[in-house]
Amino acid sequence: MNPSASGWIIKFGSLIEKEQNLYMDFDTHYRALRHTGFVYGINMEIPDFIVAEHKLSEDEKAKINLLHALYGIYTLETNKSDFSSFIEKTFEFYKVLKIGHFSLLSKILTGSNTTAQLEKLVDTRVSLGDSLINKTFNSIITNSLLFIDVLLFKCYLSNPKDIREQAQFMEYLTINITYHALSSKEKNKSDERLALLFASSLTFIKSDAQDFDGSYRQQLLEARSEIENRYFLDVACLAVWEDKSLEYQESEFIFGLGKDLGLKEDIITNSLEEIKVFFLKHSKTVPFLKDTNLAIQFYDNMSKMVNKLILRNSKRLQKELSESKELVYLISKSTLKDLTPEEKKKVQNQLIDIFKSIPSLAIFLLPGGAVLLPIFIKLIPKLLPSSFDENRVEK
Incomplete structure (x- = not known):
């Protein structure tokens, strides 16, 4: 399944129909979503029943997890499983x-079926920025508060009244809990990046309009579903644990918050244990914990993007390359020694001709697209038959 190509929602539906008793109760579903990182807003995995043909980016994982989460809530809340x-x-x-610039999307997608429109809407909902520059320079492009959509959907299925106001209230509580959890300890760069990520993910309120005076604690005492309260607690645990330690003040804040939310002590302890396990497993790959300079970040993100494009067009690229013997010779030669300036120019010109025939690689034709060519040349030998590179060492 490829969440970046049209038809992925229908594909998801065909896969989910084969899964029996996947959604037993809210607790099991919530734990599964927390395991993937979706609850924390850090999508590191996807459900086990989905096998991705290619390595997925975080925003692609987020799309799958969001649909998985919404469908699970739908089946549990309505006792229905009809995907249509x-x-x-x-x-x-x-x-x-009224999110995702819905009126604009409606104009663009007039005549499209509901599934196609939903795919576009989910795409705008998941990504904080959809421009090439945004995705190149900013590795954190995924909405970190998508689980609020799931909580709102649960409310909507039982009572659709005032859903927008409920959305504003949930974001207000989430951003206040995050702010005060971070304030319960000495802040570092990771804390600042986490705060920025959450603030940039707000849809219904503006973070700079909040005074963070602590009045939110009184509103936590109001009756809400347990799944909402567990989410608020897990957000707080994420905020205090990202430095991989738990000081006395932080522990006091978490248990005090859990008490206000009406949660039992074993649930609070379990939330802390789960975030500890999650960070031990993923701390080296969690985007907002990485501290790299702009140049390295640009190259890494560009490499990932080019690698993704190459892998997903590998068959067509191999076909095009097989028809250009001189290009194949020069690329295979580049794996053994440096090309001359004239040879490099030939490679560049012939590659651009190939890119013109593959729409998804049109990025190379944009002004400055030639910057990507060294990355492409570095990656492309992996697609060539081994006979072209006798000294290749397989990892």
Whole structure:
């Protein structure tokens, strides 16, 4: 399944129909979503029943996890499993919620079926920035508060009244809990990046309009579903644990917050244990914990993007390359020694001709696209038959 290509939602539906008793209860579903990192807003994994053909980016994992989360809530709340009805209800929900520049999307997608429109809407919902520059320079492009959509969808299925106001209230509580959790300890760069990530993910309120005076604690005492309260607690645990330690003040804050939320002590302890396990497993790959300079970040992100494009067009690239014997010779030669300036120019010109024939690689034709060519040349030998590179060492 490729979440970046059209038809992925229908593919998801065909896969989910084969899974029996996947959604037993809210607790099991919530734990599964927390395991993937979706609850924390850090999508590191996807559900086990989905096998990705290629390595997925974080925003692609987020798309899968969001749909998985929404469908699970739908089946548990309605006791129905019809995927077509779920699509219609989800599209209706986002339309009522008025997010993702819905009016603009409606104009663009006039005549498209509901599934195609929902794919576009999910894409705008997941990505904080959809421009090439944004995705190149900013490795944190995924909305970190997507689980709020799931909580809102649960509310919408039982009572669709005032759903927008509920969305504003949930974001208000989430951003206040995050702010005060971070304030319970000495801040570092990772804390600042986490705060920025959450603030940039707000949709219904503006973070700079909040005074963070602590009045939110009184509102936590109001009756809400347990899944909402567990989410708020897990967000707080994420904020205090990202430095991989828990000081006395932080522990006091978490247990005090859990008490205000009406959660039992074993649930609070379990939340702390789960975030500890999550960070031990993923701390080296969590985006907001990385501290690299702009040049390294640019190259890394560019490499990932080019690698993704190459792998997903490998068959077509191999076909095009097989028809250009001189290009294949020069690329295979480049794996053994440096090319002359004239040879490099030939490679560049012939590659651009190939890119013209593959629409998804049109990025190379943009002004400055030649910057990507060294990365492409570095990656392309992996696609060539081993006979072209006798000294290749397989890892």
